[in-house]
Amino acid sequence: MIKAGILGATGAVGQRFVQLLADHPWFEITALAASERSAGKKYGEVAKWRLDTDLPENVRDITVVSTKPKEVDADIVFSALPAEDAITIEKDFAKAGFVVSSNASSHRMEKDIPLLIPEVNPEHLALIDVQKKKRKWDGCIVTNPNCSTIMMVLTLKPLMKFGIENIHVATMQAVSGAGYEGVSSMAIMDNVIPYIGGEEHKMETETQKLLGTFDGKIVKDAPFWVSAACHRVPVMDGHTMSVWMRSKKNPTPEQVKNAFLKFDPKLGDLPTSPKKAIIVREEPDRPQPRMDRNQGRGMSVSVGRIRAGADNAVQYVCMGHNTVRGAAGASILNAEVLKKKGYL
Amino acid sequence: MIKAGILGATGAVGQRFVQLLADHPWFEITALAASERSAGKKYGEVAKWRLDTDLPENVRDITVVSTKPKEVDADIVFSALPAEDAITIEKDFAKAGFVVSSNASSHRMEKDIPLLIPEVNPEHLALIDVQKKKRKWDGCIVTNPNCSTIMMVLTLKPLMKFGIENIHVATMQAVSGAGYEGVSSMAIMDNVIPYIGGEEHKMETETQKLLGTFDGKIVKDAPFWVSAACHRVPVMDGHTMSVWMRSKKNPTPEQVKNAFLKFDPKLGDLPTSPKKAIIVREEPDRPQPRMDRNQGRGMSVSVGRIRAGADNAVQYVCMGHNTVRGAAGASILNAEVLKKKGYL
Amino acid sequence: MIKAGILGATGAVGQRFVQLLADHPWFEITALAASERSAGKKYGEVAKWRLDTDLPENVRDITVVSTKPKEVDADIVFSALPAEDAITIEKDFAKAGFVVSSNASSHRMEKDIPLLIPEVNPEHLALIDVQKKKRKWDGCIVTNPNCSTIMMVLTLKPLMKFGIENIHVATMQAVSGAGYEGVSSMAIMDNVIPYIGGEEHKMETETQKLLGTFDGKIVKDAPFWVSAACHRVPVMDGHTMSVWMRSKKNPTPEQVKNAFLKFDPKLGDLPTSPKKAIIVREEPDRPQPRMDRNQGRGMSVSVGRIRAGADNAVQYVCMGHNTVRGAAGASILNAEVLKKKGYL
Amino acid sequence: MIKAGILGATGAVGQRFVQLLADHPWFEITALAASERSAGKKYGEVAKWRLDTDLPENVRDITVVSTKPKEVDADIVFSALPAEDAITIEKDFAKAGFVVSSNASSHRMEKDIPLLIPEVNPEHLALIDVQKKKRKWDGCIVTNPNCSTIMMVLTLKPLMKFGIENIHVATMQAVSGAGYEGVSSMAIMDNVIPYIGGEEHKMETETQKLLGTFDGKIVKDAPFWVSAACHRVPVMDGHTMSVWMRSKKNPTPEQVKNAFLKFDPKLGDLPTSPKKAIIVREEPDRPQPRMDRNQGRGMSVSVGRIRAGADNAVQYVCMGHNTVRGAAGASILNAEVLKKKGYL
Incomplete structure (x- = not known):
């Protein structure tokens, strides 16, 4: 199993990530990161769960960490951060070696960062090599569209x-x-x-x-x-x-x-x-x-x-x-393609 | 006061006509016409009133008549008939000398019948003369758009x-x-x-x-x-x-x-x-x-x-x-222009 | 597999029966009955399907029959009939030997007909014996509540x-x-x-x-x-x-x-x-x-x-x-209990 | 005209007060008070107007003041404050000689403060005398219910x-x-x-x-x-x-x-x-x-x-x-009774 963290795990899209990853055959949720306010508390306490399936049992007791690379134990992080936070935090994670699969809008239009729909433009993934080379990152950022x-x-x-x-x-x-x-x-x-x-x-x-x-x-x-x-x-x-x-x-x-x-x-x-x-x-x-x-x-x-x-x-x-194909599901599908193509 | 009838008086647009004409300074409701099923009964009994102002008191006890010209005592009739009924009934009324101000779609696109928005194409009203001449009608039909x-x-x-x-x-x-x-x-x-x-x-x-x-x-x-x-x-x-x-x-x-x-x-x-x-x-x-x-x-x-x-x-x-400017109110404004221009 | 018919199959509750029975491990849909208007046509043509899962493929081409016992090939019939129809039709089916599991209100309060919630009053099922004896029916009627x-x-x-x-x-x-x-x-x-x-x-x-x-x-x-x-x-x-x-x-x-x-x-x-x-x-x-x-x-x-x-x-x-536990699902659960207790 | 201020003028109930008082025959809006954040700005700029009638023209340019008695030029203040603010601010105004007609819940159950519905318990208004005497206030607080x-x-x-x-x-x-x-x-x-x-x-x-x-x-x-x-x-x-x-x-x-x-x-x-x-x-x-x-x-x-x-x-x-009879309209009706009974 690939270790997966979620950045911005308590919000609406973050919850959708938790729901969709709970039984995922490839990814295992190993870190839930949110604001300092939530860090240190159990996910079941800080996430006001709003989906119409129950909060997955195996997630309820995970202790939330802050959105810092050293706090997060994962190979890939899914980002449901607000755009104003994602602009710096996602870069920090990529620099620290994480693969970042992001739903945020912050980096979508940067020239060396793939904006990806696997069914549409998988060849754009090669931008990752451009990105890593140019930015000297161990990790990388891949985004999905609006x-x-x-x-x-x-x-x-x-x-x-x-x-x-x-x-x-x-x-x-x-x-x-x-x-x-x-x-x-x-x-x-x-x-x-x-x-x-x-x-x-x-x-x-x-x-x-x-x-x-x-x-x-x-x-x-x-x-x-x-x-x-x-x-x-x-x-x-x-x-x-x-x-x-x-x-x-x-x-x-x-x-x-x-x-x-x-x-x-x-x-x-x-x-x-x-x-x-x-x-x-x-x-x-x-x-x-x-x-x-x-x-x-x-x-x-x-x-x-x-x-x-x-x-x-x-x-x-x-x-x-919009919150499955248009958000959390899009990032997860992107990650699956990353795995299949060897980027993960 | 000009005597006004309403054709199709019990339906949604018909009720809107009743509401808007109840206190109108120029028109007085003198006839409410509906299907044979309702004819002979009091309006307050057959119209399931659905507007959020009360059914006007002076209308409640009017006896509904059928949609035949000889049953309707009025100078002008406002038509809220369904298109499939309007196609014949409105012509019957025009032939019988009534001015018909219609919200139905049946006659809107006929070449000699004005499709009118008073603020947009008042000059099209002159089609009435073409219409009367061609059809040898005493009355006429004027329509408002969808x-x-x-x-x-x-x-x-x-x-x-x-x-x-x-x-x-x-x-x-x-x-x-x-x-x-x-x-x-x-x-x-x-x-x-x-x-x-x-x-x-x-x-x-x-x-x-x-x-x-x-x-x-x-x-x-x-x-x-x-x-x-x-x-x-x-x-x-x-x-x-x-x-x-x-x-x-x-x-x-x-x-x-x-x-x-x-x-x-x-x-x-x-x-x-x-x-x-x-x-x-x-x-x-x-x-x-x-x-x-x-x-x-x-x-x-x-x-x-x-x-x-x-x-x-x-x-x-x-x-x-849509039911005021887009329907009943449109027909009434058309009628006011007809009056002002001497067609009524 | 037990052969199951649905009476009133095209309406809202009827569609729910179709949806819930489509993959049922015990029951197989063998007859879909509806009004004379629909009889003779394919279910996929007459049922305007309104559930948010697709119409099951294996049901689409079943030819709808009328709600007469001799037209229906089944061991049990689920009734989603309107009360005014159920009052006679359900009795016809029970008389003709069918087990009728009904969601209609018509027979709920009759003294010898069980009104059943399996978790609440399973012992009332014994009323079936009273019912059959009294009415000399081969079949029987069991109802679920409002x-x-x-x-x-x-x-x-x-x-x-x-x-x-x-x-x-x-x-x-x-x-x-x-x-x-x-x-x-x-x-x-x-x-x-x-x-x-x-x-x-x-x-x-x-x-x-x-x-x-x-x-x-x-x-x-x-x-x-x-x-x-x-x-x-x-x-x-x-x-x-x-x-x-x-x-x-x-x-x-x-x-x-x-x-x-x-x-x-x-x-x-x-x-x-x-x-x-x-x-x-x-x-x-x-x-x-x-x-x-x-x-x-x-x-x-x-x-x-x-x-x-x-x-x-x-x-x-x-x-x-309300349409699962409160209607179609209730009748199906009743039927499962009937099967388990040997009435079917 | 009686000079009227509104405390908490920018919120939902505050806007309803503005709407209902704009054409009031007895009261004239002379002060609009809100949080420090809004004070000093024009009402039309800080109140995001959400009612389906337009913001009254004569109110748009009033400069909002803070909720302090010395800032407010009025004989009566209508309070749409949140309960946690009302608990101190309303007392400050009463002490400073204002009549406070409040929709907040803070003081409703205090023994010497009238909780009033004019059609129900007008005799409770005499509590004002008890209140003034006990608290040594020049002004007073009157509340309307939830x-x-x-x-x-x-x-x-x-x-x-x-x-x-x-x-x-x-x-x-x-x-x-x-x-x-x-x-x-x-x-x-x-x-x-x-x-x-x-x-x-x-x-x-x-x-x-x-x-x-x-x-x-x-x-x-x-x-x-x-x-x-x-x-x-x-x-x-x-x-x-x-x-x-x-x-x-x-x-x-x-x-x-x-x-x-x-x-x-x-x-x-x-x-x-x-x-x-x-x-x-x-x-x-x-x-x-x-x-x-x-x-x-x-x-x-x-x-x-x-x-x-x-x-x-x-x-x-x-x-x-609920926001007219149940809130702003209730406070205004209370104030009208206060005026009629000579408390204002």
């Missing part, structure tokens, strides 16, 4: 062959994306909030890095623009996205659907990879977050309503579980 | 001067748009439904008629396309729309904002017209349905988040009350 | 030893209890409906039969009264109940808690019986429907907030999954 | 003549009762939380003081007990309560209903007092928070489902707007 970006980009990957020219996307995002205390009930009940700070910029820029070309040294941005409009809706889990895709080859909706159906990322049989990365729904009113978010144990993205838009665009809707 | 179309088109009107080239719009629509029994709680709680039958087509085609040019005989479609994606969200009232507007003159967000601020439809002081047809919100996270839907007694459309999009588009969000 | 009754009575069973004198109970019930189209979103969003037709009467009378004494011929009502107040709240699944229990022996909250903890119904290892019928939560704010409804695969009832009430009552809150 | 208590006690007042023996009450409370950030959306969406800290104790004890007898010196508790169970539900505004009332005279539901209908608190025509303090609903499924919370501009309590319970109890449901 929760909205990841759902959309998974569906864009099989459409790259059509010569994407531009993307318009409107999101309808779940409250869990903001963390447990992130959205008050008075703010969102019977309401839509047409603003999520920084989210549109992340979708627009991360997509270009993810679908960009790695030339052995750097990743060149994908040659199309994305224009995003992000909204919060009264949904617990599951981000829904309405996409317009315009491309050089003007595929029919049927051709786009077939591209989704035939998409095979050839990941092999990893513990966290879903049987199907993309599930195509035929019903006129799907995907829906409440119905489809748990597909593939939360790791599949569902698409539907593939139809012809104006001006040769193809429109469709995609949806995935 | 609830989603109306909010968006109100905000597009002041942007016409920039030479609109195309519109992408994603909607997040309230459940009341589907009528009281239209959306079950199990369907929409904790969920998004990315499909509303026929809605996208209505937004795409009605917009072109509304913003088209009347040449004295017919309305020529506006010279740009609209591409819509419609979604239902767990909101009671208030349709929110995320808009991308691309135009020849590439205005800055500031110029777009000023166009909204300066928009003056010169309607004069009608009982139902709001002080401001368009309200510009400066906060980064507005408009929101729960906060802004009752602005201008439900007749104002609120806009916000005006920003630069990719490829010279301007993005913004607009929102309005 | 969804609210069942959660409360499970928790009352271990408290019987304290000499219960009376129960006050206020329920907060999920929308799924009313079926898929039962509660419109406009009725319940941002709302509480303090009325569920017939529910209070069911809780008050069914409890007395369930906890009554079987003397070999009839069941004598339990010697205490129940006073119920039922409310619908905006929750998808999971009925929450606030209980005041007054008893002769005035136990302390600690004694009541211990009675819950020690409760062992000695059901043995049935496929559907949960490891713990009653789960005691220690947190001050549990049980909660969203967090606890899936405990024991939806078959456990969770209790908490056990505290001293005024006038020597003990107060507590209990909660369980 | 938001749940106030709805229930208003309905109990006309039932006192039946000789109430005990009350069981289960509440279903809105999220706004906990303040804007009080309940996270992840905590309450699709959920019930069966716990509100301190709430049950408040309902049980405040009721006895409110309905107790003032003998010229102290208030003697009412001679019956209340047993409360409090729950949070996904409702924005409006607390719903299910009540069992047992009394010596065993009135019929009809007699109880008549007592409600005839209830006339003889308050006279105060600006904030509703035309009817108690509104009786005849529909089987009312009152409902979404439908009835704004009755009497939020100051009426609606009752319904009056029915016979077991053991001679009468059951009914009552509901009122």
Whole structure:
């Protein structure tokens, strides 16, 4: 078993890491790190557990440590740190020799740090060598994208062959994306909030890095623009996205659907990879977050309503579980690929 | 006082007509018409009243009649009929000499029937003369647009001067748009439904008629396309729309904002017209349905988040009350303009 | 494998039966019966599937039959029929030799028909012999209680030893209890409906039969009264109940808690019986429907907030999954006991 | 005009005070006090306004002061302070000569401080004289009850003549009762939380003081007990309560209903007092928070489902707007009575 630590273990994404790693066949939770306030106490006491499965028994009595490399006994650390903490702490861990699989946004856009979706751009992992060499680190940092970006980009990957020219996307995002205390009930009940700070910029820029070309040294941005409009809706889990895709080859909706159906990322049989990365729904009113978010144990993205838009665009809707595929599950899948490729 | 009847008086939009007309300074409810099942009974008995103000006392004891012209004592009828009934009944009333102000979709796209938003295309009212002449009717039919179309088109009107080239719009629509029994709680709680039958087509085609040019005989479609994606969200009232507007003159967000601020439809002081047809919100996270839907007694459309999009588009969000500005209130405002212009 | 039919297979509870029986180790779905309208068509075509797991593949292509005994090839039928249909159809099946395990309310209070919760009153099953003899049936009918009754009575069973004198109970019930189209979103969003037709009467009378004494011929009502107040709240699944229990022996909250903890119904290892019928939560704010409804695969009832009430009552809150433990799961567990005891 | 200050003006209840006082015919807002953090800044800048009417123009530019008597220019101060601050600050203001009309819980149960509902116990106002004498204060403190208590006690007042023996009450409370950030959306969406800290104790004890007898010196508790169970539900505004009332005279539901209908608190025509303090609903499924919370501009309590319970109890449901009648509106009505009775 590979020894795994979790940084920011008490928060919403941290708890999801604990839940998903509790029975993981490759990783064993050996360290739970959180703020000084929690350090020294048992996890079961400091983590106000909010998932609808019980706190795993074997985790309850682990003593929380602080987020310092010397306190953490692990080979890999999963980071659920807030961005403002991750910016220094993750580097400290990489310098100290840890593999850091991060869900934080802090390092995603750094030129020598891979922003990874295993089904989309596994070749970008080679940036790790660039990174280690340049920074003289024993360890490394690998990041996963923003929760909205990841759902959309998974569906864009099989459409790259059509010569994407531009993307318009409107999101309808779940409250869990903001963390447990992130959205008050008075703010969102019977309401839509047409603003999520920084989210549109992340979708627009991360997509270009993810679908960009790695030339052995750097990743060149994908040659199309994305224009995003992000909204919060009264949904617990599951981000829904309405996409317009315009491309050089003007595929029919049927051709786009077939591209989704035939998409095979050839990941092999990893513990966290879903049987199907993309599930195509035929019903006129799907995907829906409440119905489809748990597909593939939360790791599949569902698409539907593939139809012809104006001006040769193809429109469709995609949806995935934002705290599984869009956060903790993404980091774990990244780690599994790291292991498989020998980086761990 | 002008004698007013309501067709389809017991349903959700019918009740909204009753509520809004109860204290109207120009119109007096003289007839409530509904299906044969309800005819002959008192309105208070057959209408399961669902608005959060009490059923007006002066309406409770009115005996409901059937939707036949000879049963209805009125100068104008407001139609909240379902489309499949409206298609014949509204014509019967027009033929019988009534002015029909309709919220139904049945006749909106007929070439000689005005599709009207008073602040947008009052000159289209002259179609009434074409209509009467051609059909040899004493009365006439005037329609208001679909609830989603109306909010968006109100905000597009002041942007016409920039030479609109195309519109992408994603909607997040309230459940009341589907009528009281239209959306079950199990369907929409904790969920998004990315499909509303026929809605996208209505937004795409009605917009072109509304913003088209009347040449004295017919309305020529506006010279740009609209591409819509419609979604239902767990909101009671208030349709929110995320808009991308691309135009020849590439205005800055500031110029777009000023166009909204300066928009003056010169309607004069009608009982139902709001002080401001368009309200510009400066906060980064507005408009929101729960906060802004009752602005201008439900007749104002609120806009916000005006920003630069990719490829010279301007993005913004607009929102309005779908059963007031988007339905009953729209028909009543149309009727007020009919009266003012001498058609009633 | 025992051949199992489902009556009323297309509705909300019917779908739950299909979901729970699809992989059942003892029962095999051999017939799906529904109204004449659906008969002759494939289940996958007529059942608008609304659960968040996919429609089981092996069920999709079964041809639906009508609810007539000669059409149904099965040893046992599970009834999810509406009460007005169940009243005759279930008798037809029992007469024709089927074992009928019913979730309908029609026959629950008939003197010779068992109203069964296996953990509570398994000795009432002997009523089957009374029933068969009296009615000269080859088959029989066994019923499970109303969804609210069942959660409360499970928790009352271990408290019987304290000499219960009376129960006050206020329920907060999920929308799924009313079926898929039962509660419109406009009725319940941002709302509480303090009325569920017939529910209070069911809780008050069914409890007395369930906890009554079987003397070999009839069941004598339990010697205490129940006073119920039922409310619908905006929750998808999971009925929450606030209980005041007054008893002769005035136990302390600690004694009541211990009675819950020690409760062992000695059901043995049935496929559907949960490891713990009653789960005691220690947190001050549990049980909660969203967090606890899936405990024991939806078959456990969770209790908490056990505290001293005024006038020597003990107060507590209990909660369980209304369409699993409170409906389809209850009928299936009943059937498992029937099998184990040799009635099937 | 009487000069009015608001303590804790930026929070949820503070904003409600601002909204309700903005057009008040007797009171003029002359001071807005909040924490040191906000002091010195304009109200429009520091108060994140969350009500669905716009921030009143005449308040936007008022400079916020700190919560010290010498900073506040007013004859009366309305307190929306948190309990931990109110305990000292309100006394400072009373000592300094201000009339303090408080919504905080800190001083409600002090023997010489009136806990007031004008329609229920106006005679308790004479405690002010006891208070001033004992404490040697120029000013005084008057409090209003907890938001749940106030709805229930208003309905109990006309039932006192039946000789109430005990009350069981289960509440279903809105999220706004906990303040804007009080309940996270992840905590309450699709959920019930069966716990509100301190709430049950408040309902049980405040009721006895409110309905107790003032003998010229102290208030003697009412001679019956209340047993409360409090729950949070996904409702924005409006607390719903299910009540069992047992009394010596065993009135019929009809007699109880008549007592409600005839209830006339003889308050006279105060600006904030509703035309009817108690509104009786005849529909089987009312009152409902979404439908009835704004009755009497939020100051009426609606009752319904009056029915016979077991053991001679009468059951009914009552509901009122928790941040209007249950908080800011209550303090303002108290102040109006103070003015009318010459204490201001």
